[in-house]
Structures are given as C-alpha cells and as structure tokens.
Amino acid sequence: MKKKVAILASGNGTNAENIIRYFSGSETACVNLLIANRKDAYALERAKRLGVPSVYMGKDEWKEGANVLGLLRREGVDFVVLAGFLARVPQAVIDAFPRRIVNIHPALLPKFGGKGMYGSHVHEAVLAAGEKESGITIHYINEHYDEGDIVAQFRCEVLPGDTPDELASRVHALEYKHFPEVIERLVTAL
C-alpha cells in the first residue's frame, strides 16, 4: 500500500512543493496533508494549488497536540516530514510516530543547530564562523531542537565572498535534490 506522508511547514514551502511534486505519480508514497503553523505560510497556497489538503493550526493546538495528532491519525498518515517548520512538535506526536518524523536542517549538524537557528540565521552563522563547507542534515526529531539521530548529510562548498543568500541557494539546491530521495528510502523501509 502507498504510504501517506504529511508535511509540516511554516513559511515559503519550496521544499514542500518539491516533495509533493516528487511523489505525485509515485507508487511508493503520496503527500496527503500539509499542516502549517502560520496562517500566512505560502506553503498552504502551494499545497492548495497542487491539490493537497492543507490546514492551518494555531499556537494553542501545537502546544497541547491533541488536534494535530487527531488529524494525522484521521488522515492515516504513516510518516511526517518537517520542511521549514519552525515550531515545536508536540510530544504526543513525537511519541506516536517513533522514527517516523524527519526534519531538514540547512547546515551540517551538530554545528549551527538549536533554538533560533533557522533559515538565513544559519547561513549567516556559517559565514561568520569562516566555515569552508556547509550543507544539509536530515534527521529524526526528538524533544530537543536539531538533536535527533542523523539520517543523512550532504555537503557543499562555502565560497570566498559568499553572501547568506548565495550560500542559501547552494544549500537549497542540495535540499531539492536529496530530501525527497531520502524520504522515499525511509518510507520504503517502513
């Protein structure tokens, strides 16, 4: 049976769109739900356009977790993907999906992770530290930000004179290339 994947997103949603497109027509999995924690997350719009049911859930719902978990259960979700999701996942959801929730982080963890390290903040920190390389980390989530077991990492160069935007676009390219393939591998093994 095709596995059902839910995406959690907070912002633009380019990864969400890339993942939805990758699995459309796949025999292995389909994205059947996108949940955003911000009303104005453009990810909601992208999902709608691609015919994926999308739902906004507010602060209180992420705090107590029952509605998020209820929705995931009702939709028969097998696997959860955080694609630019910046809120805490409720403990009840983490407990209900052991090793079935992955996050993507736009740097090579354990460096440049933790609370407040997201999006351009990460790239600015990498450049300020004078790193010669950066990349992406795909990892299971646990109760601590960016500390779950690492599933895969992919690297790219940091070039002299890079701006945060230039580094971000190199990192995004890695995300688009590898994230769907890693999800496919994990979902196939369920």
Ligand code: GAR
């Ligand atoms: C991605 O680069 C993702 O790695 C990062 O946010 C961006 C979302 O872009 N996630 C984090 O920083 C999590 N700590 P998108 O909304 O266009 O997919």
